Amino acid sequence: xxxxxxxxxxxxxxxxxxxxxxxxxxxxxxxxxxxxxxxxxxxxxxxxxxxxxxxxxxxxxxxxxxxxxxxxxxxxxxxxxxxxxxxxxxxxxxxxxxxxxxxxxxxxxxxxxxxxxxxxxxxxxxxxxxxxxxxxxxxxxxxxxxxxxxxxxxxxxxxxxxxxxxxxxxxxxxxxxxxxxxxxxxxxxxxxxxxxxxxxxxxxxxxxxxxxxxxxxxxxxxxxxxxxxxxxxxxxxxxxxxxxxxxxxxxxxxxxxxxxxxxxxxxxxxxxxxxxxxxxxxxxxxxxxxxxxxxxxxxxxxxxxxxxxxxxxxxxxxxxxxxxxxxxxxxxxxxxxxxxxxxxxxxxxxxxxxxxxxxxxxxxxxxxxxxxxxxxxxxxxxxxxxxxxxxxxxxxxxxxxxxxxxxxxxxxxxxxxxxxxxxxxxxxxxxxxxxxxxxxxxxxxxxxxxxxxxxxxxxxxx
Amino acid sequence: xxxxxxxxxxxxxxxxxxxxxxxxxxxxxxxxxxxxxxxxxxxxxxxxxxxxxxxxxxxxxxxxxxxxxxxxxxxxxxxxxxxxxxxxxxxxxxxxxxxx
Numbered sequence: 076x077x078x079x080x081x082x083x084x085x086x087x088x089x090x091x092x093x094x095x096x097x098x099x100x101x102x103x104x105x106x107x108x109x110x111x112x113x114x115x116x117x118x119x120x121x122x123x124x125x126x127x128x129x130x131x132x133x134x135x136x137x138x139x140x141x142x143x144x145x146x147x148x149x150x151x152x153x154x155x156x157x158x159x160x161x162x163x164x165x166x167x168x169x170x171x172x173x174x175x176x177x178x179x180x181x182x183x184x185x186x187x188x189x190x191x192x193x194x195x196x197x198x199x200x201x202x203x204x205x206x207x208x209x210x211x212x213x214x215x216x217x218x219x220x221x222x223x224x225x226x227x228x229x230x231x232x233x234x235x236x237x238x239x240x241x242x243x244x245x246x247x248x249x250x251x252x253x254x255x256x257x258x259x260x261x262x263x264x265x266x267x268x269x270x271x272x273x274x275x276x277x278x279x280x281x282x283x284x285x286x287x288x289x290x291x292x293x294x295x296x297x298x299x300x301x302x303x304x305x306x307x308x309x310x311x312x313x314x315x316x317x318x319x320x321x322x323x324x325x326x327x328x329x330x331x332x333x334x335x336x337x338x339x340x341x342x343x344x345x346x347x348x349x350x351x352x353x354x355x356x357x358x359x360x361x362x363x364x365x366x367x368x369x370x371x372x373x374x375x376x377x378x379x380x381x382x383x384x385x386x387x388x389x390x391x392x393x394x395x396x397x398x399x400x401x402x403x404x405x406x407x408x409x410x411x412x413x414x415x416x417x418x419x420x421x422x423x424x425x426x427x428x429x430x431x432x433x434x435x436x437x438x439x440x441x442x443x444x445x446x447x448x449x450x451x452x453x454x455x456x457x458x459x460x461x462x463x464x465x466x467x468x469x470x471x472x473x474x475x476x477x478x479x480x481x482x483x484x485x486x487x488x489x490x491x492x493x494x495x496x497x498x499x500x501x502x503x504x505x506x507x508x509x510x511x512x513x514x515x516x517x518x519x520x521x522x523x524x525x526x527x528x529x530x531x532x533x534x535x536x537x
Numbered sequence: 538x539x540x541x542x543x544x545x546x547x548x549x550x551x552x553x554x555x556x557x558x559x560x561x562x563x564x565x566x567x568x569x570x571x572x573x574x575x576x577x578x579x580x581x582x583x584x585x586x587x588x589x590x591x592x593x594x595x596x597x598x599x600x601x602x603x604x605x606x607x608x609x610x611x612x613x614x615x616x617x618x619x620x621x622x623x624x625x626x627x628x629x630x631x632x633x634x635x636x637x
Contacts, residue, residue, distance in 0.1 A: 323573055
């Protein structure tokens with residue numbers, strides 16, 4: 076029998092997980108919440124060795140190997156998490172999520188191989204874990220590859236992609252049912268292979284800007300597969316923790332999709348829809364107005380109200396500190412300056428807040444989209460630093476655009492718009508931005524940090 | 538534990554999971570996702586359980602792989618979440634950190 080104190084410890088861990096999620100929902104308590112979660116996980120791991128004779132059929136076997144494996148995984152996880160740049164955080168989360176799903180799938184494979192359970196319910200849960208865990212594993216690895224730009228971030232549509240995906244999905248379900256009726260090892264390997272392929276096929280057609288939502292969805296998937304593995308192992312804690320993550324992750328995914336104004340089905344399957352090719356004119360043929368750092372400095376210095384729109388380009392160039400310096404100079408001149416933070420600025424909801432907080436930007440200067448949007452018409456200069464899709468009016472006006480419906484920051488309503496951009500290359504979503512060609516728009520090409528440094532220098536010498 | 542008890546726990550957990558995050562502010566979406574991601578790293582417990590009763594080498598090696606993956610998920614998840622949330626500290630503490 077599992078000792079009572081172990082079950083009490085499990086209960087404690089479950090309560091800590093609930094408190095962790097609760098704490099993470101509010102800025103004041105978030106950090107403590109995370110630590111509570113870590114404490115719960117540590118307790119749960121420690122008592123895993125004390126489930127007793129009935130579970131292990133004796134003392135825990137292979138104890139040294141287990142401890143070494145835990146140490147290896149912990150060190151890898153620790154180092155990866157410490158070393159990762161804040162800009163690369165989203166793909167790190169995707170990777171951690173993927174390996175978690177992979178672990179759940181492997182656990183169920185082992186249970187299948189070792190127990191040969193007769194119970195249809197247990198078999199179903201085992202198979203569910205294998206499928207969902209594997210989908211989460213390869214799907215997350217692919218989102219990692221997309222965000223890390225190891226491959227194109229645009230939607231990839233293979234010929235007849237929709238039918239291939241549906242075909243593989245159907246084959247997966249058929250194999251799963253066959254496996255429940257006739258539990259043989261060869262069918263299990265087939266199911267595992269199909270599920271791994273399915274994960275890739277599901278994520279391939281997802282466009283770059285939607286990847287964060289998919290990460291969140293796969294996170295919820297992994298949670299559910301962990302819950303199912305808890306059922307297989309008759310472990311209450313895994314059921315509670317997995318279900319908590321599955322449920323909260325599903326809700327979070329919906330909230331993220333809403334923040335981008337995109338129904339989830341659109342995110343996953345949007346690329347399959349036929350699109351009317353908009354704006355056939357290629358960007359090289361169209362005139363844009365470029366400006367020097369001095370021009371930009373003068374524009375800013377004589378403005379009364381400036382709104383900064385920071386984007387991923389700012390983060391990549393590590394220009395958070397330079398932008399803060401620029402804003403401090405402008406504020407010292409008596410100019411009203413705010414940052415307009417799009418809900419998905421950066422690569423994920425809330426990502427830009429993290430990045431700017433890292434550079435000590437005062438929290439009060441950060442304005443959310445709904446709050447700042449009415450202020451653009453009264454703004455002299457909107458300074459867009461390394462952002463593109465989140466200010467693209469096509470999302471508002473062009474029904475054929477893939478990002479149509481995503482709420483945007485209305486920089487096109489400001490008196491003047493300045494873009495700091497590396498090149499004319501379209502944004503993450505891969506579509507042209509009409510504001511760039513507007514006569515009231517000036518472009519300053521170059522790395523965001525270099526450009527900002529030059530503008531700061533020009534401002535100081537005015 | 539019997540199936541109905543497990544089902545009860547499952548259903549109640551769904552409601553708790555939805556309830557606790559229903560009021561999250563948009564700026565915390567990313568840290569919350571990351572924290573939830575770390576919590577499902579508790580699958581490490583399952584990995585330890587199956588490896589601890591492995592009867593042949595295939596089971597043992599697969600189990601050890603699962604343990605390594607799950608430990609990466611758990612430890613990496615909590616550490617990266619903490620790093621994100623470090624940024625949300627009150628101003629004073631942050632200044633001290635910088636001056637160090």
